[in-house]
Each structure stands twice: as C-alpha cells, then as structure tokens.
Amino acid sequence: MSRAASRHSSPRSLFDKIWAQHLIRRTPGQADLVAIDRLFLHERTGGVALKGLAAAGRPVADPARVFCTMDHIVDTRPGRGDATVMPGGEAFIIETRREARAAGLTVFDIGDPRQGIVHVLSPELGLALPGLTVVCPDSHTCTQGAVGALAWGIGSTEAEHAMATGALRVMRPKSMRVWIEGRLPEGATAKDLALTLLARFGSAGGQGHAVEYAGPAVEALEIEARLTLCNMATEFAAFAAVIAPDQRTFDYLHGRPYAPDGAAWDAALTHWRDLRSDDGAAFDREIVLDAAEVSPSISWGVSPQQSMAVDGRIPPAPTGDGAEIHGRALRYMGLEAGERLEGLPIDAAFIGSCTNSRISDLRRAAALLRGRRVAPGVRAICVPGSGAVKAQAEAEGLDRIFLEAGFEWREPGCSMCFFAGGESFGPRQRVVSSTNRNFESRQGPETRTHITSPEVVAASAVAGAIADPRRMGG
Amino acid sequence: MEPFVRLTAVAVPLMRDNIDTDIIIPSREMKTVGKTGLCDGLFAGWRYTQIGGREPRPDFALNRPEYAGAGILIGGDNIGCGSSREHAVWALKEYGFRAVIAPSFNPIFFNNCVRNGVAPVVLARETVEALAAQVQADPARARPTVDLERGLVIAPDGSHIPFQIAEEHRVALLHGLDAIDLTLRHRDEIEAFWARDRQARPWVYL
Ligand code: SF4
Numbered sequence: 001m002s003r004a005a006s007r008h009s010s011p012r013s014l015f016d017k018i019w020a021q022h023l024i025r026r027t028p029g030q031a032d033l034v035a036i037d038r039l040f041l042h043e044r045t046g047g048v049a050l051k052g053l054a055a056a057g058r059p060v061a062d063p064a065r066v067f068c069t070m071d072h073i074v075d076t077r078p079g080r081g082d083a084t085v086m087p088g089g090e091a092f093i094i095e096t097r098r099e100a101r102a103a104g105l106t107v108f109d110i111g112d113p114r115q116g117i118v119h120v121l122s123p124e125l126g127l128a129l130p131g132l133t134v135v136c137p138d139s140h141t142c143t144q145g146a147v148g149a150l151a152w153g154i155g156s157t158e159a160e161h162a163m164a165t166g167a168l169r170v171m172r173p174k175s176m177r178v179w180i181e182g183r184l185p186e187g188a189t190a191k192d193l194a195l196t197l198l199a200r201f202g203s204a205g206g207q208g209h210a211v212e213y214a215g216p217a218v219e220a221l222e223i224e225a226r227l228t229l230c231n232m233a234t235e236f237a238a239f240a241a242v243i244a245p246d247q248r249t250f251d252y253l254h255g256r257p258y259a260p261d262g263a264a265w266d267a268a269l270t271h272w273r274d275l276r277s278d279d280g281a282a283f284d285r286e287i288v289l290d291a292a293e294v295s296p297s298i299s300w301g302v303s304p305q306q307s308m309a310v311d312g313r314i315p316p317a318p319t320g321d322g323a324e325i326h327g328r329a330l331r332y333m334g335l336e337a338g339e340r341l342e343g344l345p346i347d348a349a350f351i352g353s354c355t356n357s358r359i360s361d362l363r364r365a366a367a368l369l370r371g372r373r374v375a376p377g378v379r380a381i382c383v384p385g386s387g388a389v390k391a392q393a394e395a396e397g398l399d400r401i402f403l404e405a406g407f408e409w410r411e412p413g414c415s416m417c418f419f420a421g422g423e424s425f426g427p428r429q430r431v432v433s434s435t436n437r438n439f440e441s442r443q444g445p446e447t448r449t450h451i452t453s454p455e456v457v458a459a460s461a462v463a464g465a466i467a468d469p470r471r472m473g474g
Numbered sequence: 475m476e477p478f479v480r481l482t483a484v485a486v487p488l489m490r491d492n493i494d495t496d497i498i499i500p501s502r503e504m505k506t507v508g509k510t511g512l513c514d515g516l517f518a519g520w521r522y523t524q525i526g527g528r529e530p531r532p533d534f535a536l537n538r539p540e541y542a543g544a545g546i547l548i549g550g551d552n553i554g555c556g557s558s559r560e561h562a563v564w565a566l567k568e569y570g571f572r573a574v575i576a577p578s579f580n581p582i583f584f585n586n587c588v589r590n591g592v593a594p595v596v597l598a599r600e601t602v603e604a605l606a607a608q609v610q611a612d613p614a615r616a617r618p619t620v621d622l623e624r625g626l627v628i629a630p631d632g633s634h635i636p637f638q639i640a641e642e643h644r645v646a647l648l649h650g651l652d653a654i655d656l657t658l659r660h661r662d663e664i665e666a667f668w669a670r671d672r673q674a675r676p677w678v679y680l
Contacts, residue, residue: 021675024667025660029641033660035667037678045559047507058654064680088505095507132678139558139582155560155586156509157653165657167664171640173581203492204552208581237552239581260677268677303492325491418557421502439494439556445525 011278014244015175015210018150018275022133024167031169036162038065038127038149040118040136041105044072044420047096049137049159050103061166063104067127068096070110071117076383076415082110085422103163116386116412119143119354123227124388126256130245130272135162140354140436141240142233146226147253148245148275150210153234173239174284176209177277180217182291187470189364190225191356191434191453193217194232195297195307197289203305206238209285212277213243217291223252224360231355232436235304244276296468298341298452299438301329306438310456310468314339332440333448334428341450341466347429349380349461350443351407353417356434356454357385359392365434365454366393366401368462368469374406375464379425381408383415407461419444432460475591477650481572482619482628483545486535487606493549494556495583499565501557502526512565536569540613544569546620548606549576551599554583563590573620575627577602588643591650593622595637605629622647 012020025033041049046068053060060066073092075084082093093110100107108115114125118136122128122144130148135141137159144151154162162168184193198205211233213226221229226243233241243249250269253259260268299307300314306329308314316337317326330336335344351357351365362384374380382402384390390412393399399409416423417435424444425431431449434457435442438449450466459469502525503515514528521536523529530537536544547566553576554562563586566574572592577599579587587594597605608630609616616630622644627635646653657664672679 025663031640031642033657033663035664035671044504048509048560051507052509056654062679065678086502092507129677131675137558137560139556153558153582155558155563155582155589157560157589158585161654161657164654165661165664166668167657169642169653169657171642203555204578207552207578237555237580258680264677268675271675418496419501421505437556439496441500441519441525442496 011280013175013277013281013283014212014242014275015150016281018131018133018242019172021131031171033167034133034170035167036135037132038067038134039159039162040122040134041066041068041096041100041159042072042118042138043070043074043092043096045137045156046159047092047099049156049163050096050099052156053160053163054099054102058164060103060105060163066105066163067108068100068105069108069115069118069121070096071413073420074110074413076410076413078411080110080411086420087422089420089422113387113391116389117354117357117414119231120358120385120389123147123223124256124386126253126259129253129259129268130249131275135159135168139234140231142238143227143231143354145233145240145242146223146230147249148243148272150240150242152240173208173210175212176206176285176287177212177214177283179286179288180213180215180291181288182217183220184217184291184294187296188294189453189455190221190228192294192297193291194229195299195304195451196294198232198235198305199297199307200289201236201287203235203303204237206233206236209238211236211238211241213241214277218243219246222360223248224358227358228355232304235436245272296453296456296470298432298450298456298466300333300335300341300450302332302438302440303329304436304438304451308341310452310466311342314341342468344466345430346378346432346460346465348425348431349374349378349457350416350431350433350435351454351457352381352383352385352415353435354385355436357383357389359389361434361454362389362393362398363396365458366398368455368458368472369405369407370401372405372462374461378461378464380406380461381410381416383410384412386412416443418442432457432466475650475652478572478591478593478647479623480619480621481545482617483572484541484543484613485546485548485609485618486541486544487548487609488535489548489550489603489606491550492552492555495554495559495562496556498554498562499559504559504561509564510568512561513568516565516569545572546618547571547574548602548609549574551576551578552580553578554580558582560586563587563592567592575602575605575620588646589653591647593620593647595620595627595639597627597635597637601635
C-alpha cells in the first residue's frame, strides 16, 4: 500500500492517525473495517443489542472491553431500586442486566459506586483514553473524544456487530477542524462556547465530519470543560469530536482505575504524545471562532442552534424558508421575536446530564447557590452524573448547599434530561436546564426547555426567572 | 435481512428539517426490550391527538386515506438527528416504509437504515421539494420508484433522477447482506490485527 510509504512524509491530522492505527482492512469503494477498543452499553439501547446477539447465537468477541451501565431509565430518586417511574421501565433494567452478565460484561449496576451516565463514568474511570476507538449505541458518545479518543454513537445493530467482531465497518468520515482562537471571557464557559458554535454554524454545521476542536481557547479548557464542548458535537451533526491529548489530559487520566500504570503508563504516554495534528495537516473543512465573542448563552427555541446571549434579545425571523421554522419554535416556546429572555419567569431548574453534571459543574453552581434559596414555586433538581461525582460532591458538602437552597439531590443517571415515559416537568412548564437538547417535548410532553450552563440554571432558579449569573454578585 | 432492489410505492412527504428520532418514535413509545411492536408509536406525537393516546389527528398525512400503504418517506435536511435509537428505523420499517428520501441524513440514522434494509436516498434539496410537490398533488397515484439497482429515483412525472450511494451500502441493501457475517469472513485478519496491536498498544487490552 502506498499509504505506508507516504505515512511519514505527509502531515497527518489527529483523526488520520487514529484511523490509520485502527484500520484492519480497506477495500476501495467499501467501508473501512476498523478495530473497536471500547464498547459501552446502557439499558435503553444496549439490552436490545445483547438480546439480538444472544438470539443469533453469537458470542461477544472480547467481553473484557465491553461495559454496561444503567443510566437512561433507572430512577434517580433517593432509595431507588430496579423499580422506575417509566411504565415497563423495570424490564429494560432487568433484561439488560441479565443479558450483560450472561455475556460476561462488566456491569456498573444500581448500587455500584461507579454507576452513572455512560459518558461521565467512562473518562472518569480511565476507560476512554487517548487514541482509542470508543463506541456506544448513544448519540452523545462523542463526549468522550475530549480525552483524545475517537468516540462515536452507533445504532443497536452496529453494537451487535462491534461485540461479535471487535470491529465495525465504517465509511471514513470527512475531517474538519474547528479552530477556537483567543480566550473565553470571564463568566463564559464551554457550554456557552458550544451554544455559540451552534448558533453561528447551525445544527448541521459539522455534518458527517470528524471534528477536531483545537486552538488556544481549547487548550486552555480543563478536561471537564472539554467534555462539555465535545458532548454537543452531535447537536452539530458531527460524526465525532476529538481534542488532541496534552499535559492536562495526561494529568487527568493518571491513576484512574482503568488507565495503564507503571511501565505501561510510560509506554502509553510515548504513544499519546504523537496524537496531535501535524503542522500543515489537511482537513476537508476548517472553521474559526474567536472565543472572545462568546458570552453566557441560552437557547430560545427548539433546536440547540436557536441560542443567544442570555442578556440579548430573541432574533427576528429570517426571510424565506427559515421564517416558518422560527415562528413555530417561538409558538412552541410561548415567546416572541425581539423579546428578552432575562426576567422571564421559570417553573423549573435542572442541573444534570452528560453535558454538565461533573464535579466542576456542581462546584460552580453551588458557589452561586451558597446561602441563597430557590425562588418559591420553582422546582429545582440536581442529578450528579455518576456515583463518583456524587461522592466527591458530598465530601465537599455541596449536597448541603443544593439541599439548603431548595434543590432535590438525586442519585446518578440521565434523569430528566429526557422524557422516558415517566417523570416529566409537565406541559408548557418553562425549564432552564444544563442539558444538551431543547427539542419539543424532550423533557416531557410540551415542556419548554431552555438549555444553558449550570451557572445560568443556578442564577435563574434563585431569581425565579431567567437570569444572568454575572449580575448575581458574590 | 430482506433485500431492497426496487420499490414503487405511495410516498409521504414530511417536509420539515431536523426531524429527530424522538419525533419518529417518542421514547415513551419504546415499551419493550425488542425491535418489534413499535409501528403504532411511529410519529406518535404528530399522529395522535393526545400524548399516549391513539385517537388519530385527521390532518396528519399518515392518517389520511390517500397515503394508505405508504412505503417511501420524503423528509427535509438532517433527517434522523438526535438520539441514536435504532427504534426509529425499526418503527418505520414495521409500518411499511422501505425507503427514505431526503437532502441529508444524520449519519447514525443513515447507517441504521442500511443495516435494516431501508434504502436511504440523498437528493438535492430542490429535487426533494419538487418530488414532494408532485406527490402531494395526487398522493395515491403519484407513486415514485426507488430503483437501487440502477441508482435512480423515477418521479411520478416520469423523470429519472440519479442518486449516489456508497457501493458498500448499495450491495448490502441489494443482497440483504448481514454485515456481521461479512465481517466474520475476515476473522483471521482481525485476529492478526489484535496480535500486532497487543504488542504496539498493550494498555488497550484489559
Ligand atoms: S444525560 Fe441525556 S443526553 Fe446524556 S446520555 Fe443521558 S439521556 Fe442522553
């Protein structure tokens, strides 16, 4: 193959390097056969894959590299067991557990301190590592690219394929670099950056591309903030999102339960240091954003691209085709063009999800809530992303701050990030939420969701209306 | 998997962009751990008057007699975005849809279509809109054809519209190939890869 000869002569992108490392077979005109290093399952879409595999009599090729958690349907109220408010939900938990155990997988089950949202627990346990291919039948798998893994969402049948063969057949995606210059201003977060990108480039802006986030503003982000940024790449329609691993990444991963240690760590580190785009590497597309233009943001409509600065006004309807979409979104949300969101009364506040439920998110929200109370009539809920996050928060006393402020303090899981058929915020209830999707009825039938940072959620919960955390004072 | 070669069928145009998988099948309609029993939940939020109810909303296309027996779905940009749930494709297929025509697809949804014998057809936006307009004029009779063998959509007015699809996907659909079987033919290569990779990246193997 001539590729081998040119391997070291032409500059390669991070994506090119990871892809080449995993390429088992390439046939012109066909999908590439790519090795899969880690597969995650959850009870929503994983159980059905496990059942399909068992029904076909196919064993899991390497069960040691397949992990299963309970996050989507599992109850998050204190004292939970298998019973859940989603009608029939228990069956998903019980059947997934049974199939996963029968297949010899590691299960982060209810009651296991490691249990949590798949995309939160994976980096936290050192399961996602630089240069690994990671898949899960879940669209937010791209989150895990924040530690330098190539991580993407698949369907359940693809999950069966990955389990049975240890590989996937994938059409090589195009590559795209999102270069983020400058620095985020004081008070602006990775969530605001993600929302600004979506507002600027649209929810199909990264369609089908393996996106690399790079540039000084990305380098300056802590790993948990990078996870937030990569999380919303699926809202950008990207195939995956990846950030080159650097010293922050290595420091974050060192000592994690499944990360290599000793000599293996040193060997891995040598390999990982090469995992960055070479100077002059080619991308199919490149876009640039100046981080200085980012400010605390919030969605006004029913698509994440319908977002704006929290202190701004809802944009006017565009001319042409977009006008109808714009109008429908505003009708659903009970809003009008030109209106301010700041000061708009809310019914509920939610902090959680694979976007913003990590310890740093909870710390920032708690800092705003300390000594304050949620406004009367506002239902406020905080759901830590994993058992480890919850334990750490409790060790720091953050649970007390949330509880004293009037938040519910829950067990880890996806919870009300999405409506599984059980708990909901209720029709036309206005919710400020640290989640990633504001689709119609995402958090329950006809619920009006505004996605934003944990800071804006906390500030709004206290004000009883959408509020700018920068105006809260100490 | 059932092969897809050529299909002439009633087409349902739902000309909205970003039709997400939760619209195609709401989470609350995924009631069992399986791939079947989903078609009643297809487009439930648009199709029924009430959440969880079954009283049809008369103005929604799937409830109108002229769209009975529909086999082709025509949609807008970025169809199948949102959740990766394959239930969206299982529900479409169980209802009778075997082809989806749109200007662009979410990549996970696209793959899920191929893996389940539903042909995903990408056409230019103007072409999709023109096709939808022709269908809407007389839904029961203006039936498009998706000819995968020749890589053509034949519009109700007789025009031939070529479309591109990767050979891998075309062949898989045409022959109803099971991707796992195909891959397992390369078992030796996969094992050889692992043997090499274990040396190069031992920390990957737990
Ligand atoms: S937290 Fe929400 S977005 Fe994340 S995996 Fe769970 S349901 Fe999906």
